[in-house]
Amino acid sequence: MGKASVYAIGVVLLICSIAVGNAEYVLYKDPKRSIPSRIKDLMSRMTLEEKIGQMTQIDRTVASREVMKKYGIGSVLSGGGSVPAPQASPEAWINMVNDFQRGSLSTRLGIPMVYGIDAVHGNNNVYKATIFPHNVGLGATRDPDLVKRIGAATARETRATGINYAFAPCIAVCRDPRWGRCYESYSEDPNVVREMTEIISGLQGEVPAKYKGVPYLAGQQNVAACAKHYVGDGGTTKGINENNTAVSRHDLLAIHMAGYSPSIIKGVSTVMVSYSSWNGIKMHANRDLITGVLKGYLRFRGFVISDWEGIDRITSPPKANYTFSIMAGITAGIDMIMVPYNYTDFINGLHTLVKNKFIPMSRIDDAVQRILRVKFSMGLFEHPLADNSMAKYLGHPEHRELAREAVRKSLVLLKNGKYADKPLLPLPKTATKILVAGTHANNIGNQCGGWTIEWQGKTGNITTGTTILTAIKNTVDKKTDVVFNESPDSSFVKSNKFSYAIVVVGEPPYAETFGDSLNLTLPAEGLKTISMVCASVKCAVVLVTGRPVVIEPHLPVMDALVAAWLPGTEGQGVADVLFGDYGFSGKLPRTWFKTVDQLPMNVGDRHYDPLFPFEFGLTTKAVKAN
Numbered sequence: 001m002g003k004a005s006v007y008a009i010g011v012v013l014l015i016c017s018i019a020v021g022n023a024e025y026v027l028y029k030d031p032k033r034s035i036p037s038r039i040k041d042l043m044s045r046m047t048l049e050e051k052i053g054q055m056t057q058i059d060r061t062v063a064s065r066e067v068m069k070k071y072g073i074g075s076v077l078s079g080g081g082s083v084p085a086p087q088a089s090p091e092a093w094i095n096m097v098n099d100f101q102r103g104s105l106s107t108r109l110g111i112p113m114v115y116g117i118d119a120v121h122g123n124n125n126v127y128k129a130t131i132f133p134h135n136v137g138l139g140a141t142r143d144p145d146l147v148k149r150i151g152a153a154t155a156r157e158t159r160a161t162g163i164n165y166a167f168a169p170c171i172a173v174c175r176d177p178r179w180g181r182c183y184e185s186y187s188e189d190p191n192v193v194r195e196m197t198e199i200i201s202g203l204q205g206e207v208p209a210k211y212k213g214v215p216y217l218a219g220q221q222n223v224a225a226c227a228k229h230y231v232g233d234g235g236t237t238k239g240i241n242e243n244n245t246a247v248s249r250h251d252l253l254a255i256h257m258a259g260y261s262p263s264i265i266k267g268v269s270t271v272m273v274s275y276s277s278w279n280g281i282k283m284h285a286n287r288d289l290i291t292g293v294l295k296g297y298l299r300f301r302g303f304v305i306s307d308w309e310g311i312d313r314i315t316s317p318p319k320a321n322y323t324f325s326i327m328a329g330i331t332a333g334i335d336m337i338m339v340p341y342n343y344t345d346f347i348n349g350l351h352t353l354v355k356n357k358f359i360p361m362s363r364i365d366d367a368v369q370r371i372l373r374v375k376f377s378m379g380l381f382e383h384p385l386a387d388n389s390m391a392k393y394l395g396h397p398e399h400r401e402l403a404r405e406a407v408r409k410s411l412v413l414l415k416n417g418k419y420a421d422k423p424l425l426p427l428p429k430t431a432t433k434i435l436v437a438g439t440h441a442n443n444i445g446n447q448c449g450g451w452t453i454e455w456q457g458k459t460g461n462i463t464t465g466t467t468i469l470t471a472i473k474n475t476v477d478k479k480t481d482v483v484f485n486e487s488p489d490s491s492f493v494k495s496n497k498f499s500y501a502i503v504v505v506g507e508p509p510y511a512e513t514f515g516d517s518l519n520l521t522l523p524a525e526g527l528k529t530i531s532m533v534c535a536s537v538k539c540a541v542v543l544v545t546g547r548p549v550v551i552e553p554h555l556p557v558m559d560a561l562v563a564a565w566l567p568g569t570e571g572q573g574v575a576d577v578l579f580g581d582y583g584f585s586g587k588l589p590r591t592w593f594k595t596v597d598q599l600p601m602n603v604g605d606r607h608y609d610p611l612f613p614f615e616f617g618l619t620t621k622a623v624k625a626n
Contacts, residue, residue: 028381029110035376039369045109048361051368052350054111055330057305059340060084060096068103068113071347074371075165075336076100077116078125079308080455080511087127090391093161098385105384112384114224114375119166120184121568122403123157123394124452128464130157130399130569131448135170135196136546137410137565139186139589140617144198146406151202153402155223156393162386164378165224167272169199171259172229174547176600177590178239180515183449183546183566185234187589188602189614190258197259200225200266207267215302215377216267221390224378227263229274229307231289232256239600241513242275242313252278261298269302269374273310273334284310284329291333303335303370311337323349330359335367395464400570407564407573413584413618414592415561424500424540424560426580426623431499433481434472435537437488438529440544441504442469449546449566450511457509465569468504468542475575487529493536501533502578506544506564520549520596527554534558542574548592552611563588580623587617 027033028042046054053072063076076097084096097115104113123129132138132150141147151169158166173193174185186196201207203225205218217224232252236243245256260271271294274283283289284306294300311329312318319325326349329337339346353359375381393399416423427434440446444465450457461467466474473482485492493501505526521527522545531554533539540560543549544567555561563586564574576582592612593601601607603614 031382035373038376039372042109042111042372043365043369046368048351048354048364050109050111051364052347054368054371055336055350055364056343056347057116057336057338057340058343060100062341062343063100065099065103065106068100069106071343072107072111073104073113073343074111075114075116077338077340079340080118080451081125081453083125090160090394091388093126093163094386094388094391097162101384112375112380114165114378114380115163116165116167116226117158117163118168118451119154119158119163119223120168120170120451122154123161123163124448126157126161126394127453128395130395130403131452131463131465132403132568133406133410134183134449134546134566134568135186136183136589137567138406139192139196140412140563140565140586141406141409142192142587143409144195146409147196148198148202149402150406151199153202153399155203156221156390156396157399158223159221159386159390160392160394163223164380165226165270166203167226167228168203169197169225169227170229171197171227171263172234173256173258174234174590175255175602176236176239177547177593178517178520178596178599179234179236180241180510180512180517181233182239188591189589190255192589193259194262197227197262197266200227200263200268204267204269211267212265213299213301214267215269215374217269217378220379220383224269224374226270226272226305227260227268228272229276230260230271230283230294230304231274232278232283233274233276236276238518239516241516244277244280246279260294264298264300269377270305271300271302272305272307275307275310275313282314284334285314285332287332295333301370302374303367304333305336306334306338308338308340323353326350327353327358330363330367335370403568403570404573404576407567407570408576408582410565410567410586411574411577411584412563412586412588412616413560413620414563414612414616415555415558416618416620417559419538423620424538425578425584426620427500427502427540427578429475429480429579430477431480433483433496433498434476435488435493435496435498435501435533436469436472436482436484436504437486437501437533438504439486439523439526440468440506441486441502442467442484444569445509446506447544447566447571448568449507449509450515452509456511456514459508463569466571468571468574471572471575472502472578474572475579475581487525488532490532490536493533498537500538500540502540502542503530503533504542504544505529507546507549515546518596520547522549530554531557540578542578548590550596552594580620583620583622584617585619587615588612590614592616
């Protein structure tokens with residue numbers, strides 16, 4: 001036997017001894033291996049049941065360690081307001097998420113689950129989190145770098161609670177403000193929406209050139225993002241939520257698809273499908289647009305997720321034929337189904353469809369490969385469990401300062417009347433006595449709007465933050481008497497000799513279909529306050545709304561008008577600009593109509609006759625101490 005043969009035998013024996021000494025080694029658990037090789041290895045080991053488990057997302061209320069282990073569930077979520085306990089601490093969230101994760105890790109293959117939450121303007125389900133302005137306000141800033149920084153802060157606050165997946169951003173192009181989700185849209189202009197996809201680079205981290213176009217997560221302070229809702233959700237008839245978007249293919253691609261290509265290039269991990277239809281075809285069943293355009297033409301490599309009970313609504317009434325709905329949704333190209341409750345019905349139904357060859361195994365494999373690609377890119381196999389090291393970031397002072405900056409830049413000055421050749425705004429800090437009035441002046445819940453603590457949001461001081469009233473008191477001279485009266489009558493206003501008044505009114509909190517409105521009028525109480533106050537004293541009106549509303553009949557009585565959108569918890573940003581510490585710089589992200597009869601009306605339309613056009617916004621300069 002030659003030396004070469006002896007050497008070869010020695011190498012074989014060495015490899016065998018390593019294998020015996022390291023019997024637990026499997027390729028897919030080795031972080032040094034490439035993601036494609038890890039996916040291939042893990043897929044080769046998985047049963048059909050385990051693959052279907054990965055395609056299932058359930059709500060935390062039906063999840064448990066035992067359920068995760070038994071069914072191999074791929075993902076858990078918190079729906080709006082679904083929390084471990086009222087005002088739960090970061091530690092309580094982390095303990096809950098880790099408990100579910102330990103169930104996943106105890107399965108035969110130990111595939112970790114991913115936990116999702118609607119962190120759409122901060123980690124907004126969570127008490128004491130920083131609540132940033134809703135997207136319509138961020139669109140008014142025209143500042144993609146600001147939005148990127150907000151994405152990074154949101155990621156840290158989401159990780160503070162042990163959560164690693166955010167159902168954000170919404171990149172809808174809202175073409176009709178009657179839609180109850182219009183505040184979730186950055187703008188009616190697809191170019192603005194395209195620019196604001198920079199938030200993905202904040203949420204997930206800046207994607208290196210070599211990874212462009214594939215799911216990417218920079219590290220454990222980032223979260224997987226979700227571009228939603230694919231596609232056309234902002235173009236439904238009369239703005240009715242979940243309705244039909246009746247536009248040509250050209251307009252669908254040119255307007256409503258605008259944000260998806262840049263999102264994919266930035267490495268967005270997931271895409272969520274819209275409840276809406278396109279020319280009568282439910283998006284959750286649209287194979288042409290999901291598999292053909294998104295996965296084919298745009299080369300999206302992450303996973304496609306349904307919306308909440310999204311496949312249930314393929315049939316009318318919902319779930320009329322659940323087996324058909326499963327088949328239609330999965331065949332269309334949806335990879336993970338947000339069930340969220342009746343997971344055994346989904347699992348059993350999908351299993352039957354595959355076993356009876358109504359759904360090919362290749363479709364299941366495509367879905368699971370995509371899910372695993374995201375999980376490997378997130379580093380989930382190496383870091384499945386959260387610890388308390390990130391808890392300090394929830395409501396962090398630096399994040400609140402960032403939110404305050406966002407509020408300042410989002411404010412749009414629509415009117416600024418003059419007195420003695422001097423504009424009313426910025427307001428003097430040294431006035432003798434000022435009146436602050438209105439339903440939204442001293443109300444954190446009203447400032448934040450929907451998707452805050454609860455799905456629909458809630459009026460009242462539901463979380464920590466600074467109301468606009470408190471911000472005003474913090475800003476004016478110590479000798480200035482600030483009088484708050486939510487609904488003053490005319491005699492009260494006239495008898496108090498106010499130097500001027502600030503009236504803060506707006507819409508009550510709402511989300512989704514509950515916000516659909518065919519009249520877009522302010523509540524009667526707010527209009528009454530404007531009339532009572534502005535008829536008797538110089539007044540600046542601050543509107544806290546998710547969209548333009550009917551104001552033309554009331555505009556003459558207002559001396560100044562500011563669109564503050566839904567600013568979130570940091571009301572100090574409003575006072576910063578009202579009193580001139582910073583200038584007004586925001587530009588309308590939406591056309592402000594005269595009457596609802598003009599709707600839909602968007603910039604570039606043939607018959608464009610707005611009250612305030614798209615991009616309108618008066619500017620002021622910061623002033624020295626006044």
